[in-house]
Amino acid sequence: MSTLTLPPQATPAGLAVDIAAFAMHQGELQVLLVERGTLPHARTWALPGGFVQLNEELHEAALRELRTETTVELEPRLLEQFYTFGAVDRDPRGRIVSVAHMAVLPHGTVSVTGGGNTLGAGWFPAHQPPPLAFDHAEILAHAIERLQVRLEYANLALEFLPETFTLPELQGVHEAILNRKLDKRNFRKRLLAQGVLATSGERRSGVGRPAQLYRRAGRLRLVGNL
Amino acid sequence: MSTLTLPPQATPAGLAVDIAAFAMHQGELQVLLVERGTLPHARTWALPGGFVQLNEELHEAALRELRTETTVELEPRLLEQFYTFGAVDRDPRGRIVSVAHMAVLPHGTVSVTGGGNTLGAGWFPAHQPPPLAFDHAEILAHAIERLQVRLEYANLALEFLPETFTLPELQGVHEAILNRKLDKRNFRKRLLAQGVLATSGERRSGVGRPAQLYRRAGRLRLVGNL
DNA sequence: TCAAAAGTGTTTTAACTACACCCATGG
DNA sequence: CCATGGGTGTAGTTAAAACACTTTTGA
Numbered sequence: 230m231s232t233l234t235l236p237p238q239a240t241p242a243g244l245a246v247d248i249a250a251f252a253m254h255q256g257e258l259q260v261l262l263v264e265r266g267t268l269p270h271a272r273t274w275a276l277p278g279g280f281v282q283l284n285e286e287l288h289e290a291a292l293r294e295l296r297t298e299t300t301v302e303l304e305p306r307l308l309e310q311f312y313t314f315g316a317v318d319r320d321p322r323g324r325i326v327s328v329a330h331m332a333v334l335p336h337g338t339v340s341v342t343g344g345g346n347t348l349g350a351g352w353f354p355a356h357q358p359p360p361l362a363f364d365h366a367e368i369l370a371h372a373i374e375r376l377q378v379r380l381e382y383a384n385l386a387l388e389f390l391p392e393t394f395t396l397p398e399l400q401g402v403h404e405a406i407l408n409r410k411l412d413k414r415n416f417r418k419r420l421l422a423q424g425v426l427a428t429s430g431e432r433r434s435g436v437g438r439p440a441q442l443y444r445r446a447g448r449l450r451l452v453g454n455l
Numbered sequence: 456m457s458t459l460t461l462p463p464q465a466t467p468a469g470l471a472v473d474i475a476a477f478a479m480h481q482g483e484l485q486v487l488l489v490e491r492g493t494l495p496h497a498r499t500w501a502l503p504g505g506f507v508q509l510n511e512e513l514h515e516a517a518l519r520e521l522r523t524e525t526t527v528e529l530e531p532r533l534l535e536q537f538y539t540f541g542a543v544d545r546d547p548r549g550r551i552v553s554v555a556h557m558a559v560l561p562h563g564t565v566s567v568t569g570g571g572n573t574l575g576a577g578w579f580p581a582h583q584p585p586p587l588a589f590d591h592a593e594i595l596a597h598a599i600e601r602l603q604v605r606l607e608y609a610n611l612a613l614e615f616l617p618e619t620f621t622l623p624e625l626q627g628v629h630e631a632i633l634n635r636k637l638d639k640r641n642f643r644k645r646l647l648a649q650g651v652l653a654t655s656g657e658r659r660s661g662v663g664r665p666a667q668l669y670r671r672a673g674r675l676r677l678v679g680n681l
Numbered sequence: 682t683c684a685a686a687a688g689t690g691t692t693t694t695a696a697c698t699a700c701a702c703c704c705a706t707g708g
Numbered sequence: 709c710c711a712t713g714g715g716t717g718t719a720g721t722t723a724a725a726a727c728a729c730t731t732t733t734g735a
Binding site for chain 2: 684685686687688689690
């Protein structure tokens with residue numbers, strides 16, 4: 230597992246992945262964090278992540294770390310590498326380069342428990358995270374930025390919701406990601422004009438007037454590269 | 456230089472950088488390639504690149520490789536990491552992960568010669584490159600995509616030009632990067648409305664009517680991260 | 682005076698913003 | 709009947725696209 234035929238001029242560095250995994254809970258954008266159980270930064274919250282194995286692809290490593298460090302029940306709906314953090318001094322253990330990924334976990338992904346070397350796992354407000362280990366605060370900030378960019382031209386918000394959903398729910402996802410309020414009428418106009426939503430006939434009961442249910446009319450998203 | 460205190464679970468991989476360095480020549484977007492002198496892919500054209508040293512930042516490694524593999528006279532005006540290519544089988548020597556960078560070399564960067572392990576270096580049409588080693592064709596394609604995106608909201612095209620330039624020259628840079636023709640009147644309107652150009656008084660003589668010279672009125676670009 | 686390249690305006694269209702009231706339901 | 713949340717339309721503004729002729733210079 231550890232034998233390697235690198236050329237002599239290659240100075241091996243530690244290769245890691247970190248994952249900023251997002252979900253919506255209580256109408257808020259939340260990020261999945263783990264409490265580190267080992268040094269450095271023991272008992273500090275961090276993004277889930279770990280070292281890449283020699284025979285696995287980067288996004289496979291990200292998925293594996295998500296699954297072993299936190300018990301999330303569902304498959305991520307989107308997993309995308311967004312930047313590689315490689316500052317010489319970012320990890321006191323030596324030169325460790327982290328390929329940072331952004332993941333979207335679908336609706337229903339709620340209970341998370343620690344696993345592997347972590348003391349625990351939990352959801353935290355993505356826009357106001359607790360103090361984080363290493364350079365993970367920076368990584369998280371960039372992940373949110375990328376999430377906001379993706380929101381525009383992929384219809385990424387759908388990934389946060391169950392198969393059928395109402396327009397106010399969808400608007401809530403957009404607002405939580407962008408961290409600002411949107412105009413109801415303009416939002417509906419824009420989304421419906423895209424033609425990617427189909428009405429799903431039924432209605433969902435609540436406190437006030439029932440809302441029209443929609444489902445996606447279009448394509449799927451891929452987990453993978455670029 | 457090669458001693459490292461990585462934790463035991465870290466499986467060291469080779470860490471490399473590759474650079475897609477662009478410049479404008481003869482009104483065409485060109486990319487800097489080197490002819491490999493060593494196996495694998497000896498005598499094949501490739502993006503300049505190489506292994507990152509343990510004590511250097513990723514963008515420093517990219518600059519160093521640019522300088523040692525190709526003799527380029529000038530500093531790049533922009534150097535930006537854009538994606539990390541880490542497929543298990545992308546390099547026959549073993550697991551080597553490449554943090555790909557995009558660079559813009561300013562006007563005047565013309566003569567390039569090989570250096571280091573390369574047999575030679577030269578400029579090639581970026582949109583129609585020769586066959587490339589490893590996964591470098593894919594890397595180059597993504598670099599061009601990123602260049603096109605950056606063109607919009609950074610005024611990146613200025614980086615390809617000397618300090619003073621004419622609007623037709625600037626339009627030519629945009630057209631070469633986007634690989635399509637633009638409308639002269641709309642281009643001028645849009646660029647001048649941005650207010651980042653200042654007239655530079657003088658005029659440059661040529662075949663037809665002389666053109667107004669401009670210079671940037673605004674900010675500088677940084678070499679570095681994000 | 683001709684060739685060659687620079688320069689210049691208007692109209693149409695699409696997209697985004699701001700903004701206030703009525704509707705359907707459950708309690 | 710009232711509280712709660714869902715649903716609807718218009719007018720103004722801004723940004724982009726299409727489109728053809730005149731001006732300045734050197735040869």
